[in-house]
Amino acid sequence: MLAQGKRKKAVDVAIIGGGIVGTSVARELSKYQLNLILLEKEAEVGWGTTKANSGIVHAGFHEVPGTLKHKYCFAGNKMFPRLCEELDVSFRQNGILVAARNEEEMSIIQSYYENGKSQGINVQVLSRDEALALEPNLTPALTGALLASDGGSVMPFELAAALMENAVENGAQLMLESPVINAAVCDGFKYIETPTHVIRAAFVINAAGVYSDEIARLFGDDYFTIQPRKGEEYLFDLSYKNIVSRTIFPIPTKVSKGILVIPTSEGNLMIGPTSDDCGSKEDLDTSADGFKRILEGARSLVPCLDPTKIIAQFAGVRATSDRGDFIVEFSPNVPGLLHLAGMESPGLTAAPAIAAQVPGMLEEAGCELIPQVNFNPYRKDVIRFRQLPRKKQALLVEKKPAYGKVICRCETITEGEIVDAIRRGARTLDGIKFRVRAGAGRCQGGFCEPLIADILSRELGIPVTQVTKRGKGSELVHYKSKELLTKGGTSRETV
Ligand SMILES: Cc1cc2nc3c(=O)[nH]c(=O)nc-3n(C[C@H](O)[C@H](O)[C@H](O)COP(=O)(O)OP(=O)(O)OC[C@H]3O[C@@H](n4cnc5c(N)ncnc54)[C@H](O)[C@@H]3O)c2cc1C
Incomplete structure (x- = not known):
């Protein structure tokens, strides 16, 4: 009913x-x-x-x-x-490279090549030297690789x-x-x-x-029925660049495509994911064990990876039917x-x-x-201020000064871009972060989140106490301490 x-x-x-x-x-x-x-x-x-x-x-x-x-x-x-x-x-069509580290893995590369070719997918088998010429930071234990240039x-x-x-x-x-x-x-x-x-x-x-x-x-x-299967991922600082150009895959396991080294379309390097059945569809926790397995797996492909450059981690849940x-x-x-x-x-x-x-x-x-x-x-x-040439930046700031005010220093995101994101539908701090990357950098919003909360409050016409990180129940500001002083109150109830 x-x-x-x-x-x-x-x-x-x-x-x-x-x-x-x-x-x-x-x-x-x-x-x-x-x-x-x-x-x-x-x-x-x-x-x-x-x-x-x-x-x-x-x-x-x-x-x-x-x-x-x-x-x-x-x-x-x-x-x-x-x-x-x-x-x-x-979006970047930067290609995918599957690394083989022994002869048995080379035979799987060969089968991918044949599978790909028969479907009209752009694939190529590379020798060890050819693969290392493309990706010099790959493990020297490499025996060869498959290159799929249509991957992105x-x-x-x-x-x-x-x-x-x-x-x-x-x-x-x-x-x-x-x-x-x-x-x-x-x-x-x-x-x-x-x-x-x-x-x-x-x-x-x-x-x-x-x-x-x-x-x-x-x-x-x-x-x-749907069984949730969790995958953890670890993201490096944007400044940690040029380690690999293509997404590097190992030979897959039975349940997943394995642990990868991924240059994201925005330029950050990322490693992951794990692939573990989990009891809950809401289990988005990352773990020390997951991190250990990911780092080991990623370093077996790219040994030079420096974990001190990691700035964020997250987990997602696959819907496995x-x-x-x-x-x-x-x-x-x-x-x-x-x-x-x-x-x-x-x-x-x-x-x-x-x-x-x-x-x-x-x-x-x-x-x-x-x-x-x-x-x-x-x-x-979409205006991406940091990607514009200097001259265009100057012209834009002259016309619309909000683009001259940098709110997120780590990623160089301006007030103008944040306002644009809100006008396109962003309603929360995470909505801003995922749309324009404000708060996605090294400090993870430590500096800019309060500023973005104020912009959201102003643009949406709501008190800052109603601005949320990711929807109802994730409000960041419960009351303004100065208001407590002026109203003479001492507890939340006075707001
Ligand atoms: C770790 C990991 C790595 C992956 N990597 C890749 C990759 O590199 N490439 C690739 O192609 N795929 C990848 N995938 C798979 C890909 O992420 C998924 O296939 C895709 O995101 C599924 O999208 P979806 O819309 O089906 O599900 P979702 O994105 O989960 O969307 C479902 C939506 O339904 C909403 N919803 C649920 N219940 C209700 C309800 N009762 N009422 C209203 N709304 C509801 C949810 O809030 C959600 O927004 C990966 C998955 C994981 C977990």
Whole structure:
């Protein structure tokens, strides 16, 4: 039974979950004249697994032909350059190098080469000397390598935020802090309940990541399960540069692609991830043991890595389905309920290709799709002050002085860029950090966070006590001590 008395909405399509999959689908469907809504439980999109991964745009040679992972990874990889250009998102096609350290590993390299070649993936087998010429910091124990030059690196959160921004510009609705808590099916419609609304939808797209099995169960659909598998990652300071140019892979293990050395699209070096089954979908803790394994694994590829340059760590949870593959299909039990689930790696790479498939699937299921002639694929250009030539910086500051005020000193992020991010949809300190990197540098926000909180407060027209790090319950300022003095109070209750 759904609750009575909540606000009502009726839509053609409701997407549950604003990760890379849900936001990609939202943008794709905003190309059509649809009444479309995306419901996200967090304060911003992209805060599930999408914000906590390696950011690699895989080439596809790792995946087994015939699987959905292979199909969508290969197709997704091809879509990234154009997508990131349209949305002005940082993306580098810097290539992937798989290092072999003995003859047995060389035979696996050979099989990747053949797999890649047969699928039309750009792959090349390198001798030890050729690999070391490209990446001089690789281990001397190297025997050879596979080079896949179509592999790349992207900022996953930035991409999800950009996809959603573009979808909203093209007419999609976004409801944040709106967890789906209940669902029902009646007269061919699906009803979704959030704490404030009951939404009636002809079609529902379940893109709820690690929770997609629980969303399915709300509809009485329980034919798949999702097991969380955690991956820890460790990020180096931006100044620790030029260690490797390409993402370096070992030969994979049975459960993961192994521990990698990753130059991110923004230039930081990163090492990870682990791959450990975990009991909870919310287990985002990093650990001494995880760090030890990652450092050992990464140093077996690049021995010179200096752990004192690490500035941050995080963990993400993979949504591993009991099928061992992605689930991209209509529910066999609930007509009009489309599951996009089990998106473990390479789900980030695959997301654009999965999304591109959705309109056709909906149409086949009876959804009328009329193209929106005014669809605009482009996002307004993003100003990245630190990347501009001096002359352009000077001109910009003259026109708009807020770009002359550096708020985040570690990453050289200006007030103008922070205000831009808020106008594009950022609502929290983490939303600013992930969009424009303010607070992502060596001091991790120690200096700039209070300044950013003030800007958020001013721009959103809310008291600073309501500014949060990552949504309700993560307020940083509980009361202003000076107010206590002027009001003569001594406790929080006086504010
Ligand atoms: C450590 C690690 C490294 C990885 N590296 C790579 C890589 O390099 N390349 C690659 O291609 N893939 C990689 N992946 C996989 C990739 O991150 C995922 O495939 C992808 O992020 C999944 O996106 P998603 O949208 O399905 O899930 P999510 O990003 O988790 O999105 C689901 C969304 O649903 C929301 N939600 C959940 N329940 C509800 C509810 N009840 N109501 C409303 N909203 C709800 C969540 O808040 C979340 O925002 C990695 C994964 C991990 C963990």
